[in-house]
Amino acid sequence: MREARLMQGNEACAEGAIAAGVDFFAGYPITPSTEIAEMMAKLLPKQGGKFVQMEDEIAAMGAILGASLAGSKVMDATSGPGFSLKQELIGYAVCAEIPCVLVDVQRVGPSTGQPTAPSQGDLMQVRWGTHGDHPMIALSPWSVRETYDATIMAVNYAERFRTPVILLMDEMVGHLRENVTLPEPGEIEIYPRRKPKKTRAEGYEPFEPDTDLVPNVADFGEGYHIHVTGLIHDDTGFPVGSAQVTESSIRRLHEKIMRASDEIVHTESYFMEDAEYAVVSFGGTARTAYEAVKNMREQGLSVGLLRLLTVWPFADKVIAELAEKVKGILVAELNYGQMVHEVRRAAGGKCAVELCGKYNMKSFEPVEIEAEIEKMVGDVEKGGRA
Amino acid sequence: MAELTRSYEKYFRQNRLPHLWCPGCGNGIAMKAIVQAIEKQGWTQDNTVIVSGIGCSSRASGYMDFDTLHTAHGRAIPFATGIKLARPELNVVVITGDGDCCAIGGNHFIHGCRRNVDLTVVLFNNAIYGMTGGQASPMTPLGGKATTTPYGSVDRPFDPCHLAKAAGATFVARSTAFHVQHMTDMIAQGMASRGFSFIETQVQCPTSYGRRNKMPSPAEMLKWLQQHAVLKPAWDRLDREKKKAYILDHKFPIGVLHQAKRPELDYDAAYDQVIERAQGVKA
Numbered sequence: 001m002r003e004a005r006l007m008q009g010n011e012a013c014a015e016g017a018i019a020a021g022v023d024f025f026a027g028y029p030i031t032p033s034t035e036i037a038e039m040m041a042k043l044l045p046k047q048g049g050k051f052v053q054m055e056d057e058i059a060a061m062g063a064i065l066g067a068s069l070a071g072s073k074v075m076d077a078t079s080g081p082g083f084s085l086k087q088e089l090i091g092y093a094v095c096a097e098i099p100c101v102l103v104d105v106q107r108v109g110p111s112t113g114q115p116t117a118p119s120q121g122d123l124m125q126v127r128w129g130t131h132g133d134h135p136m137i138a139l140s141p142w143s144v145r146e147t148y149d150a151t152i153m154a155v156n157y158a159e160r161f162r163t164p165v166i167l168l169m170d171e172m173v174g175h176l177r178e179n180v181t182l183p184e185p186g187e188i189e190i191y192p193r194r195k196p197k198k199t200r201a202e203g204y205e206p207f208e209p210d211t212d213l214v215p216n217v218a219d220f221g222e223g224y225h226i227h228v229t230g231l232i233h234d235d236t237g238f239p240v241g242s243a244q245v246t247e248s249s250i251r252r253l254h255e256k257i258m259r260a261s262d263e264i265v266h267t268e269s270y271f272m273e274d275a276e277y278a279v280v281s282f283g284g285t286a287r288t289a290y291e292a293v294k295n296m297r298e299q300g301l302s303v304g305l306l307r308l309l310t311v312w313p314f315a316d317k318v319i320a321e322l323a324e325k326v327k328g329i330l331v332a333e334l335n336y337g338q339m340v341h342e343v344r345r346a347a348g349g350k351c352a353v354e355l356c357g358k359y360n361m362k363s364f365e366p367v368e369i370e371a372e373i374e375k376m377v378g379d380v381e382k383g384g385r386a
Numbered sequence: 387m388a389e390l391t392r393s394y395e396k397y398f399r400q401n402r403l404p405h406l407w408c409p410g411c412g413n414g415i416a417m418k419a420i421v422q423a424i425e426k427q428g429w430t431q432d433n434t435v436i437v438s439g440i441g442c443s444s445r446a447s448g449y450m451d452f453d454t455l456h457t458a459h460g461r462a463i464p465f466a467t468g469i470k471l472a473r474p475e476l477n478v479v480v481i482t483g484d485g486d487c488c489a490i491g492g493n494h495f496i497h498g499c500r501r502n503v504d505l506t507v508v509l510f511n512n513a514i515y516g517m518t519g520g521q522a523s524p525m526t527p528l529g530g531k532a533t534t535t536p537y538g539s540v541d542r543p544f545d546p547c548h549l550a551k552a553a554g555a556t557f558v559a560r561s562t563a564f565h566v567q568h569m570t571d572m573i574a575q576g577m578a579s580r581g582f583s584f585i586e587t588q589v590q591c592p593t594s595y596g597r598r599n600k601m602p603s604p605a606e607m608l609k610w611l612q613q614h615a616v617l618k619p620a621w622d623r624l625d626r627e628k629k630k631a632y633i634l635d636h637k638f639p640i641g642v643l644h645q646a647k648r649p650e651l652d653y654d655a656a657y658d659q660v661i662e663r664a665q666g667v668k669a
Contacts, residue, residue: 023472024468024471024472026464026468042664045657045660045661045663045664045665046664046665048661048665050471050472050657050661052467052471054464054467054497055493055494055496055497056493058461058464059461059463059464059467059493059494059497060464061464062457062458062461062463062464062465062467062468062494063464063465063467063468063471064468065457065465065468066437066455066464066465066466066467066468066469066470066472067468067469067471067472068468068472069455069465069468069469070435070468070469070472070473070476071472071473072468072472074468088458089458089461092457092458220435220453220455220469220473220476221432221433221435221453221473221475221476222432223432224453225431225432225451225452225453225454226453226454227447227448227454227455227456228454228455228456229448229455229456230456230457230458231456238402238448239448
């Protein structure tokens, strides 16, 4: 057993990345994510890995994609404005199927916004920020220790599905300090880089999907002479103008992730056994929601919390089941209302779904969420807002 | 003789040819010069990676039988930086165009030079956006006609070689599609030089540039290159007045324009020292 250490969320992210085998990090300073880059600059060369501070956020994203193609496990970290700049290359990584992890420690937006204040306003940008149809995997941890674990999980998913994975943090968890005990290296499961299963002579095609629909793309420098492009391409990797290839490749990019969504979607329930009402939340806000729900339970209200660690793909099934069970769902999120629309869609009108939003630079106080729970319960019991 | 045996053909993906460039385009000349320089250097198809951006120039990577990466517009140098730092034993060549390198990718170009990563960057400068049908680029001459400068360009072009030198590239050279052997030699010297090497190759675009600027035939454009390029030693012998007159006449020097006098540590070698220092420090 390792000793407990007082650690910041951003620090746990950097430590998790190293534990997951990340050996290349490119970044650009931006509040409130900067500590991740600083930690990586310190830790990576000790392991023989490399950190490079690039000239802007786009360049940082380009550098990690190049390093990933050359066989490295890679990560980059940023916040809102930088995350906006990276969108084109996130789509490149989706289309060219390049494993990478991008951390977005959210701050208040739009634009330069409030750089040091917490927010969860990038939830939809994470899903839809890059142009065109594409799937997305995003994890949003709620504690320092979970940040460590979720970073490892993100690196593993990136490698397994050959896709970008977003670690959607927020300033609350990024700058939170907690006492944590990290696992021993032997306890950590690592997904290795996928390798070609055929030689060139056997007709290897770098983008030929394996049985899990993910291709075993060779790393550069292994003698396979592969071609990688952001143009729609067939199994050979070369661009084709065909309608059929375009349709089948866009479908496969989605299906390789959606078919595994039951495995990828991680949620946690608290006080839910006999709950008549539920709060749905994620990231740092879920901590306050937990407090609020606990307080309401103590007052005798039958309410529970469903926390989404995986925010994308969305927990459709879990929400649909929840909506069958409860009379009302309150979505607590630190923004003007983003996840609430997804919860409404997934709930399919089976119960009331209300927003508890906030966007004034401050994180929630438990009483604020408690008040919204009471309001929802009152409305539903009156038959008002169902 | 490589030229007679056409031994360079093995560096092309024959099943991807013919290329998509217009008849008379100069890009093929520069692409061939690159593979001949690779052959001259003794680099292999397994230890060399070709990285390109977006545009006419950047389609070259798809025809070349190496590990090849056709990146996003302007971003070839950052991708190449990642590859080189992750696998320093690989030789990394960047193929880029004047829009790709000097407009959208301008910042990456500057910082690539500054960082001095061991890359060989070959700019195919045709003074126009060809792939999108002939819009003005940062290299379109003043007064030049393009679809977005129908009354002549008022945006001043800049000299990418001057920029590369000022930003810290350790090898800077220029050649043209008329000077085929010279171009190959410049690229080979760039490859041999450790650090950030930049070679500007001036290539003709008769379709999108020449037709709108009174040089509709490829031969005329090549002739213009022949008449305006001056070998560096001859350029250096010009007196002040003569040089001024040459510049006003759009003449320009070709050859090795800058080479760091003392070999500077390239980024990768410098980073090895970082690793040594970091590992010497107690955790």
